Amino acid sequence: MEQLKGTGVALVTPFKKDESIDWNALEKVIDHVISGGVDYVVSLGTTGETPTLSSEEKLDVMKFTFEKVNKRVPVVVGIGDYNTRDVVKRLETCPLDEAAAILSVAPYYSKPSQEGLFQHYKAVAAASPKPVILYNVPGRTGRNMTAQTTLRLAKEVENIVAMKEASGDMIQCMQIIKDKPKDFLVVSGDDALAFPQIATGMDGLISVAANYFAKDVADLVRAALASDNAKARELHYKLQESFDLMFEENNPAGVKAFMAEGGLIENVFRLPVVPVSAGLQSRIAAFNKNYK
Template sequence: MQSLIGTGVALATPFKKDLSIDTEALIRIVNLSIDGGVEYLVILGTTAENATMTQAEREFVIQTVVDTNKGRLPMVLGVGGNNTAEVVAELKTRDLSPFDAILSISPYYNKPTQEGIYQHFKAIAQASSVPVILYNVPSRTGSNMLPSTVLRLANDFENIVAIKEAAGDMIQALRLIKDKPKDFLVLSGDDMIALPMVLAGGSGVISVIAQGFPMEFSEMIRLGLNRKVDDAFKLQYQFSDGIDMIFEQGNPAGIKQVFQSLGIAENTLRLPLVPVDESLANRIDGFVKNIIQLS
């Protein structure tokens, strides 16, 4: 899965002030990411606010991104949930031919045991016609997929090819990188520690901030992959304050403020999410202006 090495972008869904999907803004975001040099696109991840979209809206977003991409970059589709049977049914009925892989979150709310997580992904691996990227994000799911479970899945199923590791725990990430099968990819799900994970042997990142600054962020990851450490960390430190800011009041509120500052899209979210407050908006605006001046 060489196509998943580097920077993937977890695409946000822009909304108009009336809360309808802003198609033109979505096209701008996709083209900005592609023109900025990221390696692949991730559709309907957490950043997309798909939990507040209807099924028809999700299908519209998928088709819009596919049509805009026009085969230029590999694509990953988010297909997950906490009802295993429902996820399996979608995998068996959906046309996955446009996608290089699916990204599937560890079951949330139910809080399964490690054996339950294993059995969930076993069913997904057996049902999926494309490779599977595991997604571990304990802050959202309420349970941590332990390295032992990840490695068990990676060794047992050839089509489980990677993990988006977003526990924010470098020790856990190091254990995964140390013990993983040779071709299994460990991808950072945290923008702040993406570079350290890459330097430790990880394969890249599925990023939020990269869709606002695709050229700079993807270059940082490539420098890390090529072991150009000093140059990579120079970019890391330019972005570190901004990364903190965009997650300070939740995702995707922060990146949507970046879009507004860049003139790409409105900072509109669907409840229960709300835009960042005025103080944070002003700080993000200042960060964006500073990055533009440095570019």
């Protein structure tokens, strides 16, 4: 899993004004992030607005991403749900030969117990033909996966190889890092916390901001992993305001606003996600204009 150290980017799904998928823009984004130096891409994460994509569209996006990445960097595929049976079925039927790993979000809405989370991931790992990355994001799922549950999965389930930690709880993150198996990766799911989290022992970042600020985010993570704290600190504070703006109202509305200002995509969404407010959009435009 060395290939999943460093910077991954959770790709957006660009839409045309009629809300159909903008394939030309998606290809442009893929080329943009790879040329910017990211180490791998994540297809079909929440930032890709997957809850609004049909099953056919998800399959098309995954295949298109494999084709356009063309083995330049590894591709991780997001496959997660609150229905364990559905996740297992998709893992058994999706064409995942070209995937490096699966990123599977903790079940949302159902708010299972810690034992329920353990049994869900145990079933997912048993069905997956690829290594599984856990994804803890309680702000979206409604249930935090504790350090104890994460460590139990890391130690007892062979096909679970990594964790994307987006709880924002630094104490919990350090508990996982301190007691994890040596070959188990822990990556940040928070752009704004990546620098301090890598300093405590995390192995990288799965980024939203890298959809647009690919080079600076990748350079920040690379410097932090190399313990070049002066350079990492400089880039962290250079990007800090963009992180604040990007997540002020909604993800992916924030990052798409930046990308639209930069001419990469149209600022179009599928409900219930809508563009950021006019006031926030003007502040993003001002930041973009002054960013070097």
